Amino acid sequence: MPGWMLTYIRVVEAVNYRVGRFAMYLLFVLMGILIWSSITKIGSDIGAPINPSLWTLEMAQFVMVAYYILGGPYSMQLGSHVRMDLLYGNWTPERKARFDAFTILLVIGFLAVLLYGAIDSTAYSFRYGERAPSAWRPYLWPVKVIMCLGFALMLLQAIATLLRDIAVMRGVKI
DSSP states (O other): OOOOOOOOOHHHHHHHHHHHHHHHHHHHHHHHHHHHHHHHHHHHHHEEEEEEOSSSSHHHHHHHHHHHHEHHHHEEEEOOOOHHHHHHSOHHHHHHHHHHHHHHHHHHHHHHHHHHHHHHHHHHHHHHTOOSSSSSOOSSSSHHHHHHHHHHHHHHHHHHHHHHHHHTTTTOOO
């Protein structure tokens, strides 16, 4: 196996590991936002001088997008995506690698299309100052940049997974 392949796999997986571990903590940020939302709504219902926050629903959605999108490559790296094990579980590692290499090519094509669309949408958002149609009206480019980053990391991880499958088919241990 060429050295550049091993370096590529190690670098991509190290980056995705760190980004994925960071993304795990976004769940606590999400919980904090939702707790704040509940407190302000309850406070306003009982007559306390607290105005219910208008930003909490959309901010929770944005954090959830970041959690989901940035955690995807880490999940792929760990092999924790859902897989149908009816036949797959009984296959040899080489046969699994052949099947995975075929399916990961389809995933790479899908991710390339998603990344292309995300980049186009992000450029539009920057160009026209796109905002959400709500009372809070936040700019949408930050969440779109996170989507582009997540799709790019997922695409890089899919290529690293393909390279790992090729190594397994050749009988090389990584």
